[in-house]
Amino acid sequence: MFPLTPFADESAVGLICRTAEWNHLSPADLLRTVGLDTKAGPVALAAKSEELAACLGVPLRDLQSRLPTPLAGRRGPIRIFDQIMQSKHVNCRELRVSPAALRKSPHHRLIWNITALPCCAETWQSLIDRCPSCCARLLWFGAAGIHTCSRCGFDLRRAEAPPVASALRSELAIVASLLSHDPDVRQAAATEFPPVFRDLSPTSLFELIVLFARSSIEGSRRQTSPARNLPVEDLARGCRIAIEYPSSFANFAAAHTDNQVIAPFFCRIARGESLNFDPDLRAFATALVDEHEPLRHGPARLKALREQSGRVSLSSAAKTLRVDNATVRKLITAGALETSPGRGDQRCHQWLSPESVEALDLRFSSRLSAVEFHREFGLPYEGVEQLVSAGALSVLADDAIGLVHPGLQLQRRSALEFIDALKSSLAARTNDRMVSLQDAFTAVGARPKPWAAVLKAALDRRLPTALAWEPEEVLKIEDLLIADDLARDIACGRHPDLLELPERSPALGPRLNMSRLEVERHLNCYPRDVSWLIEHGHLRAGSDRRSFSPEQVEELGLRLISSREIAWRWRISPELRDGLQSEHGIQRELGPFWPRERVMDHLARIFPQGRPN
DSSP states (O other): OOOOOOOTTBOHHHHHHHHHHHTTOOHHHHHHTTTOOTTOOHHHHHHTHHHHHHHHTSOHHHHHHHSOEESSSTTSEEEETTEEEEGGGBOSSSOOBOHHHHHHOOSOBGGGGBTTOOEETTTTEEOBOBOTTTOOBOOTTOTTOTTBOTTTOOBGGGOOOOBOOGGGHHHHHHHHHHTOSOHHHHHHHHTTSOGGGTTSOHHHHHHHHHHHHHHTOOGGGGOOOTTOOOOHHHHHHHHHHHHTTTHHHHHHHHHSOTTOSSOHHHHHHHHOOTTTTOHHHHHHHHHHHHHHOOOOTTHHHHHHHHHHTTOEEHHHHHHHHTSOHHHHHHHHHTTOSOBOOOOTTSOTTSEEOHHHHHHHHHHHHTEEEHHHHHHHHTOOHHHHHHHHHTTSSOBOOOHHHHHHSOSOEEEHHHHHHHHHHHHHHOBOOOOSOEEEHHHHGGGOOSSOOOHHHHHHHHHTTOSSSOOBOOTTSOOOGGGOEEEHHHHHHHHTTSOGGGGOOOOOOGGGOSOOOBOHHHHHHHHTOOHHHHHHHHHTTSSOBOTTSSOBOHHHHHHHHHHEEOHHHHHHHHOOOHHHHHHHHHTTOOOOSBTTBEEHHHHHHHHHHHOTTSSOO
């Protein structure tokens, strides 16, 4: 292969075509020698860059600088002449040329691949992408070289293209220089812009120019072609806006009519998504708009005046209260938030008093839901309700809080004070004969578990043996340890005060349905036992099919006793328990459950003291 010396601004694909022609080959033949075909795109060419460089006889680094190289897939950024830009600005699939430039030198300039630049700054001709003879699209790998139409063979050097108006050339020359292959030319072009733009790279300046050009187009002409071509007059205007900053922005601010709150130019820049690929550049453009956006009569001026007077918008209030806008409107309707005077029939609750928002936020922060207390401190929900009824926890009755946070709400301060007092009453574990409160209450049947009675006795230091807890562990009330002897004494009724249940407080409202876990704990049984009751129709779920009415569960608890409760209450072996049926004629009543009354009477005769010694 006889190599050619590439031109400084020549593209890699153009060099491939020119080398093939020089060696009397077709581009397809040359590509085939490195395992490619004429359908190869930038990704495929970049993958074979080493083989291509060897075939063309040029340094690898030189070839890579001429080849638009995707850095993160087809839609990610692309490297071209050692600059990073968006891939949407570079079109390597379609060929565009300047006939006059080809007459000077029949090589393809890499800058012609940049679709947002619709002209050649060398000849000031518009670029063409169709053959003027047969109107076919120009293809890269034509049989007779880059300067001929692959379909009809027309010599593109003979074609004519529309010239660029002289008045536009100075701005377009700056744009073209920002995209030059020569870094010195790029940096010289960047100095043409005001100091505020000096820290931006040439490609970032180009992105801003394109954004300014598109944002300044009025009406339906803002719809651009799939190739994203910009007319030369629009691109020149975008460059002029950047060069004449800040006076150009001031002109846009002053030019719009009175019924426009903000100039459309600024609106388009603010909502444009073309800079989302670079958050820093997007922030820079937004800062330019914020500095020059005019303040006219209308909602924008009202917004500024409201903010200056200390009022809070509905959205800001929602963020402060950690709720959505619809909930803020409910709070306004309920009178929980102070609003500004209405303006007509609409937006009458647009602005709120910051004092009322802060006061409501303080009220919200003073609450702790019963569900949160249950989850954080490991106390079953029925235990939380018992503590409320016993006066150990205080209910937070607040209509505004009820709108946002349904269910039982506690005063956070009283709840945390209760936890601190409980911790101070606990002792370290003294021996191995201790069980958790949850296990100890497995021996308490036919009634709710006496959480409040035991916990209040612990707070008052009335328990014969203090509850135990390891301070380095997370406090879970149901896992607190109680002496085994005391647990058995409570179950057999030797401490009736520790089995007392407080009268239900009216503040708790109606009783809630029980979950499956709460059913298991009330009946002191296993999950499979609850499944048996449901399957055989002895336990019916509510309308949500996941909860059960407490009345039917308590009725079952009064009639039935589980094998698990028998084992925990009397500490008897499975053999002795099964002997109830074989030796004493006490039959199981429902599946795994025994008749409570007969079992209790029989074991009371065996253990007159209430439990084994």
